[in-house]
Amino acid sequence: MTALAAGFITISGSRAVRVEAPAETTPQAWFVALEQVLQAQVIDPCDADSRIVCQVTLTVMVTEPPPFGQALRQVVAEMMVQRGDWDWDAPYLTEEVMVHPVDRVVEILRDFGALDRRMALTPLGEYARAELGRRVPPPITRDLPAAEVLRLLAVLPEEEIWEPVWRWLDIDPFRVDSTRDALRELLLAAADATPAGRISAVEVIGERGEYALPLWREVREHPVLGAHARSALADLDDGPALAQRDLWWIATDHALAALERHGVTDAWYILRDVVDGGARDAVRDSGHPDAAVLLAALPSTPPPIPAYQLKISLYGGLWRRVLVPENLTLGGLHGVIRVLFGWGDDHLHVFETAKRRYADPFHGLEECGDEYAYRINRALPSPRSKITYIYDLGDCWKHEIVLEKVHDEVTHPVCVGGKGDNPIEHYDPEYPEDSVPFDQDAVNKRLAARLRSAEVA
Numbered sequence: 001m002t003a004l005a006a007g008f009i010t011i012s013g014s015r016a017v018r019v020e021a022p023a024e025t026t027p028q029a030w031f032v033a034l035e036q037v038l039q040a041q042v043i044d045p046c047d048a049d050s051r052i053v054c055q056v057t058l059t060v061m062v063t064e065p066p067p068f069g070q071a072l073r074q075v076v077a078e079m080m081v082q083r084g085d086w087d088w089d090a091p092y093l094t095e096e097v098m099v100h101p102v103d104r105v106v107e108i109l110r111d112f113g114a115l116d117r118r119m120a121l122t123p124l125g126e127y128a129r130a131e132l133g134r135r136v137p138p139p140i141t142r143d144l145p146a147a148e149v150l151r152l153l154a155v156l157p158e159e160e161i162w163e164p165v166w167r168w169l170d171i172d173p174f175r176v177d178s179t180r181d182a183l184r185e186l187l188l189a190a191a192d193a194t195p196a197g198r199i200s201a202v203e204v205i206g207e208r209g210e211y212a213l214p215l216w217r218e219v220r221e222h223p224v225l226g227a228h229a230r231s232a233l234a235d236l237d238d239g240p241a242l243a244q245r246d247l248w249w250i251a252t253d254h255a256l257a258a259l260e261r262h263g264v265t266d267a268w269y270i271l272r273d274v275v276d277g278g279a280r281d282a283v284r285d286s287g288h289p290d291a292a293v294l295l296a297a298l299p300s301t302p303p304p305i306p307a308y309q310l311k312i313s314l315y316g317g318l319w320r321r322v323l324v325p326e327n328l329t330l331g332g333l334h335g336v337i338r339v340l341f342g343w344g345d346d347h348l349h350v351f352e353t354a355k356r357r358y359a360d361p362f363h364g365l366e367e368c369g370d371e372y373a374y375r376i377n378r379a380l381p382s383p384r385s386k387i388t389y390i391y392d393l394g395d396c397w398k399h400e401i402v403l404e405k406v407h408d409e410v411t412h413p414v415c416v417g418g419k420g421d422n423p424i425e426h427y428d429p430e431y432p433e434d435s436v437p438f439d440q441d442a443v444n445k446r447l448a449a450r451l452r453s454a455e456v457a
Contacts, residue, residue: 146189150197195256307410318420342422
């Protein structure tokens with residue numbers, strides 16, 4: 001892996017092919033290799049970015065004299081907790097549980113020549129510290145102005161904004177208290193933020209529900225925030241239905257945020273959902289000040305949508321394999337899973353990713369994102385990625401969802417394999433019932449019927 005990252009080999013089919021190495025490795029190639037090894041070999045108890053652990057460790061190591069062993073672990077842990085990247089109990093990790101991430105970072109730094117025998121930083125160590133300082137975003141702390149908070153949130157994936165922003169607000173997100181001034185700062189700063197920062201603010205304030213009504217009323221006629229405010233007020237039954245132009249403005253803003261964070265494909269998917277068939281006209285007529293930026297990035301013709309091959313496993317060798325478009329939302333995937341396993345729809349469900357839980361917003365489950373606003377290409381970014389789906393939070397039918405392969409375009413979900421009878425959802429030993437055998441053709445007929453029903457709706 002290190003050799004691949006540094007450019008010493010390439011992969012051709014199933015073979016590793018040596019590349020003629022330059023006489024001297026460049027610092028950039030060295031640093032890329034260091035990042036790759038940190039990511040692969042540092043297991044963090046709180047899922048913090050391994051580069052942050054490395055950056056903090058290097059910062060501690062420049063002190064004179066540098067601490068060692070348990071003292072080093074303790075100082076790094078205190079700084080990581082202060083940053084908000086580790087939980088309060090992280091300092092109490094023991095080697096019996098796992099290799100401490102600080103110990104592993106030190107070992108890697110020594111192997112890479114960033115630390116010498118005396119544990120002092122070498123020139124390579126100073127270079128790594130400078131590069132990490134440039135690449136790793138600083139922590140979001142309460143003393144930062146709202147504009148800077150939104151700038152930092154804009155570079156984070158959507159699922160990672162919540163913990164740092166609630167930390168900045170210094171509140172329990174589900175407690176009513178005197179936070180309106182901080183939220184107002186965030187909302188007003190959103191007017192001058194990039195689209196990704198603005199959408200972050202809108203979503204955070206939207207989480208406050210009816211308690212944010214005074215804020216939305218205050219900016220309902222604002223030239224940049226007005227459309228979002230009118231949408232929120234309509235959702236809270238405090239205003240008229242959203243006008244078409246406002247819908248296009250919001251879709252354009254969300255698409256620009258996706259373009260900023262993820263690229264043109266995700267921007268296109270957002271527009272496709274709202275204005276399929278006339279996306280460019282909708283953007284052009286939205287009145288958004290950055291519409292030209294989005295139009296310049298959009299493809300002239302709709303791009304093909306790759307197919308994700310998912311294996312969804314339940315228990316005891318019971319599984320289904322299905323092809324779905326990569327732009328399918330988790331809400332759409334819920335509907336597919338219902339058909340694949342014969343579930344009803346009278347129980348709550350949640351998806352669990354590495355960073356957040358998602359559910360149907362209609363049910364208002366705490367600390368859950370909107371499953372209809374999060375797509376599987378974000379939840380499963382690469383082959384072998386996994387997420388969890390739980391149906392019925394009482395009986396807890398837990399499914400493992402694995403992305404196996406990415407194929408060419410597929411227009412609708414298709415079941416391509418499976419094993420095991422459908423589970424019995426409401427088993428009663430006094431009234432036993434026979435399980436329903438897996439029938440691939442019948443499943444695909446129901447999936448097609450579901451698609452036709454959605455098109456009619």
